[in-house]
Amino acid sequence: MPSSALPKQEVLDRLMAAFRQFGYDGASLARLSKATGLGRSSLYHYFPNGKEDMAAAVLANAGARFEEMVLAPLRAEDAPPRERLARMATGLGAFYADGSAACLTDLFAIGDAGTLFRQRIGSRIQAFIELLAAVAAEGGIGRETAEQRAEDALIAIQGALVLSRGLTSPEPFRRVVSELPDRLLAPGDAD
Amino acid sequence: MPSSALPKQEVLDRLMAAFRQFGYDGASLARLSKATGLGRSSLYHYFPNGKEDMAAAVLANAGARFEEMVLAPLRAEDAPPRERLARMATGLGAFYADGSAACLTDLFAIGDAGTLFRQRIGSRIQAFIELLAAVAAEGGIGRETAEQRAEDALIAIQGALVLSRGLTSPEPFRRVVSELPDRLLAPGDAD
């Protein structure tokens, strides 16, 4: 993928936005073409295997964006656990556009897309849980409790996205994200 | 819709299963026809406006099933709050097939389906929250806390469904559902 009018990164971000808005099945080539400003032929030039390629690239791109916005702050070993979690919360708000942008973990596990991508999605979920649990453990939470809370955190994030979408309101998402650090680091629940 | 080989209820249940498996966009008429055993023409006989009609009927049917399996136990005023919540948990496990069946609250809020159904979905979410909050309040939880916990309960259910689907494992859903009564009725958090 050499030089182009649109940088590849910009193309991927626009494709990602379209897939997040319409889901895998709903993201037709016409819509993807419109979202990127590229014609069908250009899209096939970048992604020879068509829509499936685009979705795979978008999933990878979402992973990279998530890594830099959400996971990297968690790995900042110079900061204490609570501050890392606070930065993660900020990153989550940005990554999910204050609860208005869907998560591919949800969308790409549905229907035919699930057959293609569910394994990759499962790995991502587990990696996020493990990292969150490590931060909680470092914050003084027992290992088992930390892992359970980390899973609860992902559940809360995903569920809040569903509720915010269903209610057309950012409030559930905002509340969940703001409460995350406390829920992960609260004392009690010794194990 | 007079007499038929398949009772209407059976047709609706099979359509619901198909929509829950494939999502709105992924549920093609070919699949809906195969799922019900009815030909295209029969489907159009029952649902003159085609797929949109079917989805609307399925959403109503899901509401009725949810009412009888999940909400009705919550309204059983002869039983104490904790027991009602336990029955609800059992109903949730059945309604969501132990976490393996998706929720239309999630699926029908995506893409074009969202334009058609999001309002109805939002009302359902709010009604469920209010009922759950009333039960928690009856169980001695302060009104504000009860409402917040009720919202958290829905978030947990939806999020657990997303994780169970992404991880191809019933465990997150099972754990969340089994913990629901305690989370709603736990002491503390006075308001």
Next chain:
DNA sequence: GTCTATAGCTAGATAGAC
């Protein structure tokens, strides 16, 4: 109420000029 047949369209994908 179910059938066959088909209209009319959009889907994803490809070919070849430039």
Next chain:
DNA sequence: GTCTATCTAGCTATAGAC
């Protein structure tokens, strides 16, 4: 790398016989 033109297959929906 982008364009126009086009292919085939699938889609939703309809018509009309039975």
